[in-house]
Every structure is written in C-alpha cells, then in structure tokens.
Amino acid sequence: MNDVRIDDLPVRDELRGKSPYGAPQLDVPVRLNTNENPYPLPEPLVERIAERVREAARNLNRYPDRDAVELRTKLAEYLTDTSGHQVGPANVWAANGSNEVIQQLLQTFGGPGRTAIGFEPSYSMHGLIARGTGTGWISGPRNEDFTIDLAAAEKAIAENRPDVVFITTPNNPTGNAVPPETVLALYEAAQAAKPSMVVVDEAYIEFSHGDSLLPLLDERPNLVVSRTMSKAFGAAGLRLGYLAAHPAVVDAVQLVRLPYHLSAVTQATALAALEHTATLLGYVEQLKAERDRLVTELRETGYEVVESDANFVQFGRFDGEGGAHTAWQKILDRGVLVRDNGIPGWLRVSAGTPEENDAFLDAVRALKKEQS
Numbered sequence: 001m002n003d004v005r006i007d008d009l010p011v012r013d014e015l016r017g018k019s020p021y022g023a024p025q026l027d028v029p030v031r032l033n034t035n036e037n038p039y040p041l042p043e044p045l046v047e048r049i050a051e052r053v054r055e056a057a058r059n060l061n062r063y064p065d066r067d068a069v070e071l072r073t074k075l076a077e078y079l080t081d082t083s084g085h086q087v088g089p090a091n092v093w094a095a096n097g098s099n100e101v102i103q104q105l106l107q108t109f110g111g112p113g114r115t116a117i118g119f120e121p122s123y124s125m126h127g128l129i130a131r132g133t134g135t136g137w138i139s140g141p142r143n144e145d146f147t148i149d150l151a152a153a154e155k156a157i158a159e160n161r162p163d164v165v166f167i168t169t170p171n172n173p174t175g176n177a178v179p180p181e182t183v184l185a186l187y188e189a190a191q192a193a194k195p196s197m198v199v200v201d202e203a204y205i206e207f208s209h210g211d212s213l214l215p216l217l218d219e220r221p222n223l224v225v226s227r228t229m230s231k232a233f234g235a236a237g238l239r240l241g242y243l244a245a246h247p248a249v250v251d252a253v254q255l256v257r258l259p260y261h262l263s264a265v266t267q268a269t270a271l272a273a274l275e276h277t278a279t280l281l282g283y284v285e286q287l288k289a290e291r292d293r294l295v296t297e298l299r300e301t302g303y304e305v306v307e308s309d310a311n312f313v314q315f316g317r318f319d320g321e322g323g324a325h326t327a328w329q330k331i332l333d334r335g336v337l338v339r340d341n342g343i344p345g346w347l348r349v350s351a352g353t354p355e356e357n358d359a360f361l362d363a364v365r366a367l368k369k370e371q372s
C-alpha cells in the first residue's frame with residue numbers, strides 16, 4: 001500500500017501527471033528568487049501586530065468578521081490615498097493572498113465550459129488556477145521584447161471569446177508595465193467579443209514608474225484590479241490579497257468565497273500593517289533605487305535586461321539549449337538563488353538589500369568573465 005501514487009487515485013484528468021507549483025525553497029545565503037521584500041517588518045510594527053493579535057485572540061471562540069469590514073475600509077483608504085481615485089469599502093474585497101482573490105474570480109466568472117486568457121510569459125499561476133477551477137486556459141501572444149502585441153492580443157480575444165482576460169502590470173516575470181492605452185484597448189476588445197471580465201493584476205504596482213490603473217474602474221463594471229500585501233508591504237507571510245472593482249463584482253465573489261475565509265488573526269495583522277503604511281512604503285523607495293542599480297550594473301556587465309517597473313529584473317541572454325539553467329546553477333554555486341522561470345535564455349532576480357544585490361552582481365560578473 002506504500003507505493004500508491006497520485007495517478008493511482010481517481011484524481012481529475014487534468015491533474016494527472018502534474019506537479020505542484022512552487023519555486024525551490026533552498027537554504028542559501030542570498031535568496032532573490034520569489035520577489036519577496038528583503039526587509040523584515042520594523043520592530044514597532046511587530047509590537048503593534050502582537051497587540052492587535054492579542055486582542056483578536058480574546059475572541060477566537062467566535063468566527064471572525066465574515067465581511068472584513070474594518071480591513072476593507074482601511075484598504076480602500078490606502079487605495080484612495082495612493083491613487084487619487086476614490087475607492088470605498090464596497091469596492092474592495094480581501095482574501096488569503098491575491099492567489100485566492102484570483103481563484104475566487106475564476107470560480108465566479110470562469111469554471112467548466114468557460115475560458116480565460118493571459119499573455120505569456122506572465123504569472124503562471126493564472127493558468128494553474130484556471131486549471132484548478134476547471135476553466136479552459138488560452139495562452140495569448142507577446143512580442144519578442146515581451147511587450148503585449150496589441151493587434152495579436154485583440155485577434156486572440158476576438159477569436160477565442162474568453163470569459164476572463166488577465167493583464168499583469170508590471171508583468172511577472174519580465175518586469176515591464178503595460179501602457180494604460182493597451183489595457184483600455186483590450187478591455188474594449190473583451191467587451192466586444194463576449195463581454196468578459198478583465199482582471200488587471202497589479203501585484204507589483206507600488207514599484208512602478210507609472211500609475212495604477214484604478215481610475216479606469218469608473219464606468220467599467222467588468223474591470224477588476226487585484227493587489228497584494230506580499231510585495232510592497234513586505235508581508236508575504238501574512239497572506240493578504242485584495243481587489244478593487246464595482247460593488248457588484250464584490251457581491252458576486254461572495255457567492256463562491258468560503259464563509260469566514262479570512263481569519264481574525266489575519267485581519268488583525270493586516271490592520272496593524274496598514275497603520276504603518278508610510279514606513280513600509282519607504283522601503284519601496286529603497287527597493288526601486290536598488291532595482292534601477294541592478295538594471296544599470298547588469299547592462300554595464302554586458303547582460304541584456306528587460307526594462308523593469310517591478311521589484312525584480314529579467315536578465316540574459318544565456319545562449320544554447322539549457323543555457324539559462326546552467327547559468328542559474330553557476331549563480332547558485334556562488335551562494336545566490338535566482339529564478340529560472342523556464343523562459344529560454346533568461347533568468348529573473350528580485351531586488352534585495354544592497355548587500356544581497358552586491359553578492360548577486362559579483363556572481364554574475366564572475367559568470368560573465370568565465371563565459372567570455
């Protein structure tokens with residue numbers, strides 16, 4: 001009985017032969033592979049979390065606020081303050097990471113007999129969550145330079161008439177932002193074709209040179225902006241993602257959310273973090289400067305770099321079959337873990353602390369010398 005494997009079980013056909021998603025969690029000195037924020041939470045915030053969680057603990061015999069009203073109010077204030085666009089609690093919904101937000105959106109607007117499209121390479125979880133929710137996945141095209149090929153994307157939408165369209169800006173893993181005109185054109189194309197929901201994944205927007213697309217929500221009930229506290233707020237371990245949209249979208253996702261999905265401890269911790277927004281956004285400025293330094297120094301060393309609006313940089317090129325993977329291993333041998341997303345010729349590095357970035361730059365300089 002010990003040799004029973006997944007495929008010996010009566011699992012769904014689309015899960016057969018598949019492996020779970022996840023970057024390697026290796027214990028090496030410098031980990032720059034999952035676009036985390038390298039700065040631990042500041043001590044005053046740690047104290048505030050402890051206080052808020054202590055308060056919440058007194059009521060853990062009760063279920064949490066199912067509608068997370070206080071948290072949604074504070075998230076709405078954050079969005080309004082940082083975008084200049086008025087967002088209220090009725091426009092906001094929160095879940096355990098933006099992955100869960102995306103899952104709820106696909107459960108609501110995708111599902112069996114329906115399809116979703118993304119323009120790849122992009123965040124691979126969009127396709128995997130589609131599969132997990134029984135939604136068909138369509139891989140849309142991109143240009144050689146990783147920008148969205150608007151004409152080809154519009155054609156793919158018109159031909160496939162997807163129910164959900166994903167646009168990731170800044171895009172992961174390539175780092176480039178999508179111009180607002182492109183998002184608007186794709187929204188129009190999606191409405192003409194179906195109409196469908198357009199989900200703009202802004203997980204990295206706080207690191208961008210440009211602005212959030214939140215103002216586009218006005219008069220566009222089929223548009224959703226998804227966000228996370230995992231990156232700019234430096235709270236990947238918290239698991240808090242959220243969306244902004246028309247209140248009807250927020251009502252619709254309630255049809256699929258599990259009751260009490262957001263624990264009282266999660267809500268208390270997120271509220272404490274939001275009290276320290278100013279300090280946390282200070283780290284974002286440091287990371288943006290470090291990201292720009294990575295771009296400059298990688299180019300000076302002779303690497304190609306995709307323009308980045310995120311807290312990571314895609315760099316290459318590594319020629320030959322498996323060239324990127326060989327380079328990944330050599331960088332790892334020097335104690336630095338970066339990400340091989342399987343894009344031929346390219347690797348991705350997350351911006352770390354100045355010291356971590358120095359270690360990474362030393363490693364790639366040595367690699368360049370070895371290869372020339």
Ligand code: PMP
Pocket residue numbers: 034035096097098099100123168171172201203204227228229230236239240241
């Ligand atoms: N969207 C994008 C584009 C991402 O890169 C990530 C995390 N890597 C997520 C969503 C999910 O983030 P989380 O579930 O931590 O909020």
